[in-house]
Amino acid sequence: MFPPDTRILVIDDMPSIRDLVKNTLKAMGYKNIQEAADGEEGLKVLLECNNPGGEIQLVISDWNMPKMKGLDLLKQVRATAEWTNLPFVLLTSESERDQVTEAVLAGVSNYIVKPFSAKIFEDKLKAAWAKHNKKA
Numbered sequence: 001m002f003p004p005d006t007r008i009l010v011i012d013d014m015p016s017i018r019d020l021v022k023n024t025l026k027a028m029g030y031k032n033i034q035e036a037a038d039g040e041e042g043l044k045v046l047l048e049c050n051n052p053g054g055e056i057q058l059v060i061s062d063w064n065m066p067k068m069k070g071l072d073l074l075k076q077v078r079a080t081a082e083w084t085n086l087p088f089v090l091l092t093s094e095s096e097r098d099q100v101t102e103a104v105l106a107g108v109s110n111y112i113v114k115p116f117s118a119k120i121f122e123d124k125l126k127a128a129w130a131k132h133n134k135k136a
């Protein structure tokens with residue numbers, strides 16, 4: 001599982017969802033949480049933090065947002081050499097569920113359908129962690 005000092009970026013255009021995600025993470029012991037309101041802003045934070053010891057280590061991003069959607073951000077992230085293996089979890093709504101195949105092809109680490117319970121959230125993060133830290 002992601003260690004407690006993991007630097008996490010939470011991206012959602014709805015402040016209430018951002019708060020919910022942040023509070024769920026805090027309840028799990030995570031403290032290094034940054035946030036952004038859309039993909040464009042998220043990319044900015046990723047770039048700003050991209051220096052030794054400051055790099056974002058987990059992105060949790062909404063799918064449907066203005067300016068840049070989560071899927072487009074994911075594609076940009078995966079197209080960037082140092083972020084090809086950056087854990088990236090998408091938050092989707094039930095209606096976006098059939099688009100998930102596209103996200104899988106784009107290299108999503110896992111996805112969480114809203115609304116979610118704290119248990120589901122934690123299980124999904126655990127699976128995302130395992131995916132990026134496979135034992136040989």
Ligand SMILES: [Mg+2]
Pocket residue numbers: 012013014062063064065
């Ligand atoms: Mg949204």
